[in-house]
Amino acid sequence: MKCLVAVKRVVDYNVKVQVKSDQSDVDIASVKMSMNPFDEIAVEQAVRLKEAGIVTEVLAVSCGSVASQDVLRTALAMGADRAVLLQTDESLQPLAVAKLLKALADREKPDLVLVGKQAIDNDCNQTGQMLAALADWPQASFASEVQIEGGCVRVKREVDAGLETVELDLPAVVTADLRLNEPRYVTLPNIMKAKKKPLDVVPAAELDVDIRSGLSVLRVAEPPKRSGGVKLPDIAALLDKLRHEAKVI
């Protein structure tokens, strides 16, 4: 069984990002980049399935500029067998990524696709579901437990009301939530080994996919600053504020 894992290179989760002074975007020129934490969980899950003898090959995929090779090397160091970079210098929206992954899935024919539930930079929460729709596969988003039995995958999902268990026919798309597992530390010997593993760079144009975006970001702004609290003299003043300022009663 082949498992495809999509990973994204994002600003590291410890970095406090700043808006550029012209408000065109977030300033990421000289900040530390790393693998999206949710994608790290997806890679870990794929590697665990491989270690359990269920999956035979783990293929890590990323879309973006050549700089994304470093997160693919991280995925290889965590235990992926092979990596593919769909290279393009354009900025990609989730729909474009889903189309690229679909084109690659047609080529590679994976039985299971694991992706993180969302990226921590744009918080879109779309790619996995879009890929499932384009490929006409079933999906299980927000997975907190994944079991593969026969030709089915049983997934415990984190939904608003609690947990939901769904069973999907393979091939399927599963998006990883935070409680699925805790990713392993990448050891130095594994990093050295990962340098020898195959990493193909495929120009995205070769896949013949329309990656133009229907969205444009007009402005990026800081959120409004929270104003300080005030001490009120009595209940009447509080009621007055609740009625006329907050308008909640």
Add this chain to the structure above:
Amino acid sequence: MAVLIVGEHDHQGLNAATLCAVQAAAQVSMYLDGGVHLLLTGSGLGDVAAAALHVNGVGKVLCIDAPHLQYGLPEEVAVQVLSVASSYSHVLFPATAWGKGIAPRVAARLNTSQVSEVIAVQDARTYVRPSTRATCWPPCITATPSRCSRFAPPASRPPPRKVAWPRWRRWPLRRRWAAAAS
């Protein structure tokens, strides 16, 4: 054209997030002509449909009632949404786990971009959404389609009352050999 909301319910009443989506749809429809329609899918929709008719701002309620829609699986519901989506300019979903599963499926099949977690509507094509560590440090992004005439589906989330600390912030700080070595 009208605006379509895909309603989430527990077969008894609509949930709060759907009501927020109705408010957002009312704001979007101010720039259009056609009103707001609400789509309900499920099995045994009598009570919800009756309740939905009384929601302020909803002009028409569409019900698709079938046994296989009982659990609201995204694969099934998306097909139903797509069957009516062509007559609407916007399709809105509540930004809940349920809505987040369906909206991208619909958007992908319509070959259109999706705007997630909209917190404000500026006009029919311009929205404000938090991004990049949403709750602890949200720059507001305004997005507009440059190409799609049918622009769908923004999700509206209920107004945040309590700011949750993002979950990835609760992670223990880990040494990252991989990042250091590459």
